[in-house]
Amino acid sequence: MASQIIFILVTLAGIGLFSFNARKVIRNIKIGRPANRNDQPAKRFMTMLKVAFGQTKMAVRPIPFLLHLVVYLGFVIINLEVLEIMIDGIFGTHRVFAGLGGFYDFLIGSFEFLALGVWLACVIFLIRRNVLKLKRFSGVEMKAWPKSDANYILITEILLMSAFLLMNAADSKLQALNEGHYISAGAFPVSAYLQGLLPSSAASLVMIERACWWFHIIGIFAFLNYLPYSKHFHILFAFPNTYFSNLEPKGEFTNMASVTNEVKAMLDPSFVPAETAPGKFGAKDVNDLSWINLMNAYTCTECGRCTSVCPANLTGKLLSPRKIMMDTRDRLEEVGKNIDKHGADHQDGKALLDDYITREEIWACTSCNACTEACPINIDPLAIIVDLRRYAVMEESVAPGSINAMLGNVENNGAPWKYSPADRLNWAEQS
Amino acid sequence: MEFKVPTMAQLMAMGEEPEILFWVGCAGSYDERAQKITRDICKILHHVGIKYAVLGTEESCTGDPAKRAGNEFLFQMQAMTNIEVLNGYNIKKIVTGCPHCFNTIKNEYPGLGGSYEVIHHTQLIQDLINEGKLKAEGGESFKGKKITFHDPCYLGRGNGVYEAPRKALEVLDAQLVEMKRCKSNGLCCGAGGAQMFKEPEKGTKDINIERIEEALATEPQVIAAGCPFCMTMLSDGVKLKDKDQEVKVLDIAEITARANGL
Numbered sequence: 001m002a003s004q005i006i007f008i009l010v011t012l013a014g015i016g017l018f019s020f021n022a023r024k025v026i027r028n029i030k031i032g033r034p035a036n037r038n039d040q041p042a043k044r045f046m047t048m049l050k051v052a053f054g055q056t057k058m059a060v061r062p063i064p065f066l067l068h069l070v071v072y073l074g075f076v077i078i079n080l081e082v083l084e085i086m087i088d089g090i091f092g093t094h095r096v097f098a099g100l101g102g103f104y105d106f107l108i109g110s111f112e113f114l115a116l117g118v119w120l121a122c123v124i125f126l127i128r129r130n131v132l133k134l135k136r137f138s139g140v141e142m143k144a145w146p147k148s149d150a151n152y153i154l155i156t157e158i159l160l161m162s163a164f165l166l167m168n169a170a171d172s173k174l175q176a177l178n179e180g181h182y183i184s185a186g187a188f189p190v191s192a193y194l195q196g197l198l199p200s201s202a203a204s205l206v207m208i209e210r211a212c213w214w215f216h217i218i219g220i221f222a223f224l225n226y227l228p229y230s231k232h233f234h235i236l237f238a239f240p241n242t243y244f245s246n247l248e249p250k251g252e253f254t255n256m257a258s259v260t261n262e263v264k265a266m267l268d269p270s271f272v273p274a275e276t277a278p279g280k281f282g283a284k285d286v287n288d289l290s291w292i293n294l295m296n297a298y299t300c301t302e303c304g305r306c307t308s309v310c311p312a313n314l315t316g317k318l319l320s321p322r323k324i325m326m327d328t329r330d331r332l333e334e335v336g337k338n339i340d341k342h343g344a345d346h347q348d349g350k351a352l353l354d355d356y357i358t359r360e361e362i363w364a365c366t367s368c369n370a371c372t373e374a375c376p377i378n379i380d381p382l383a384i385i386v387d388l389r390r391y392a393v394m395e396e397s398v399a400p401g402s403i404n405a406m407l408g409n410v411e412n413n414g415a416p417w418k419y420s421p422a423d424r425l426n427w428a429e430q431s
Numbered sequence: 432m433e434f435k436v437p438t439m440a441q442l443m444a445m446g447e448e449p450e451i452l453f454w455v456g457c458a459g460s461y462d463e464r465a466q467k468i469t470r471d472i473c474k475i476l477h478h479v480g481i482k483y484a485v486l487g488t489e490e491s492c493t494g495d496p497a498k499r500a501g502n503e504f505l506f507q508m509q510a511m512t513n514i515e516v517l518n519g520y521n522i523k524k525i526v527t528g529c530p531h532c533f534n535t536i537k538n539e540y541p542g543l544g545g546s547y548e549v550i551h552h553t554q555l556i557q558d559l560i561n562e563g564k565l566k567a568e569g570g571e572s573f574k575g576k577k578i579t580f581h582d583p584c585y586l587g588r589g590n591g592v593y594e595a596p597r598k599a600l601e602v603l604d605a606q607l608v609e610m611k612r613c614k615s616n617g618l619c620c621g622a623g624g625a626q627m628f629k630e631p632e633k634g635t636k637d638i639n640i641e642r643i644e645e646a647l648a649t650e651p652q653v654i655a656a657g658c659p660f661c662m663t664m665l666s667d668g669v670k671l672k673d674k675d676q677e678v679k680v681l682d683i684a685e686i687t688a689r690a691n692g693l
Binding site: 249309386390403414425 | 433505617621630638
């Protein structure tokens, strides 16, 4: 009875704390400007199904695709087991679904194979990061916390899977001993090989079985609550992020409605704008970005596929699309903490531009869309870069000198170079 | 040129309308190398007998470099002025000589009141080949030559056009070789996003050198391009690698014109 109460309390605390932190994350995302991405719901749903659920964009790199697929399937399917754990925990039962008979054996057997697969995949992932030191996982933005974050996640998953398999090994050994409530149920094709590692006394086996059971379920709740602090948030955010992703051609940049109003008024003095324009053009800080950009930041898994294909990064420039996303999230977290501590209107004198992302980074972008193409869950670093440029150019009139010269030429000559508009057809005179 | 390039103003004066407007673009109008491509596009249009016209001095920058550089004001001013001209001439269909103009007019003008059917010149060439109006005969033979195509970002990834330029090369009976990074994985030439008009930021290498090394690794006789800015970057790269004697950088329109003896 005591263990049931403890279980219920742990569950409530785990879910309660997560909802508390998740609400904060959602509040932070809502700091962003509005953006309408509610059109074409059927196409959006299909995109989510294909890209997030079906992981089609992962397939470009076959090795991580397969390893990730094992972990993904393992995560989703083994979590069916969590349902049984919840029921057992609350009602004090043991393997409540055992009545399913042969099907239960099939399920438990499959879970064991998947658990072994996840275990192996995570070990390989750790080797790729820490022994092979793949270039994609390094970079200026991948020091300290982001580096540890990935390792913590992988080690936790390995421990969770180990606990799951050990639990089954102890359980099946107890089943063979006809011990107490350990009824004969389940098939244990993988954990059977672990039995030799375990003691033979029933009391020790019960202790191991219970310890692993508790470790497994508490581990899952701990993991859930780790998500808001981690790059691993993608396991939840990948779905809304792909649903609300950009469906237009990648080459298309949004037309700013606020500018349209001003330009129309300039060209036609009788024009009356339908709505009042916002105070600022472009983005200096996270609250100037759209909520899509901010959700993108929470979704980013820091895999570095974007940076690994970025022409600027590949040729040694400071720009890294992954850093753009990570900086946006870090700054948003900071703004969120300011709101918690000092209220909504607090100004800390810092901003995303300059304090996190430098001018050198945003001007190095060729807007080639290699980053958005490479992202397995449709994150758009380019949209943020462009909004930062818009602020620099339209609000501050600060841009590299040659960019200002080009803009002047477009304005005065209708071409980015200093040629006379009258000479525009001269090419037709030559052969 | 052997024929006169008609302008919209001239056609209008005669009470005529063209089938298609050829949007030349700034590079195609002023850049000496790109002017050759412009003339070849006209030669192709003339050769197949499509009724076309250019805007001539009434054309102005689409606003693309201003928009990518963050100056939305200037972009929209340019866009609205151009849309006024285009709508004034009742333009329905446009072919552009540049993927940047193509992307801007096709995707960003409709929201500002300018909706047209817009195609890139490689798509026009593809259509003409499909319709049997254009072949590869009567001119320079590219048979068996090794050609590699560099995907312009705003044509490929930006708008999903990968097949049209390759179709134009297939009819040459040439040996089409792909670079390691091609189509949706294509590497930028380094000119996009207004980079064309500024010095690159500090780094270890220029982007066009990274790209040209990859192109040269396919040991091509011709590097094919579809964008005047890529043309500049790739030509510079080939020169810097001292390969401009052996390897030619040619636009799809130039290759088509040469193959047809235009």
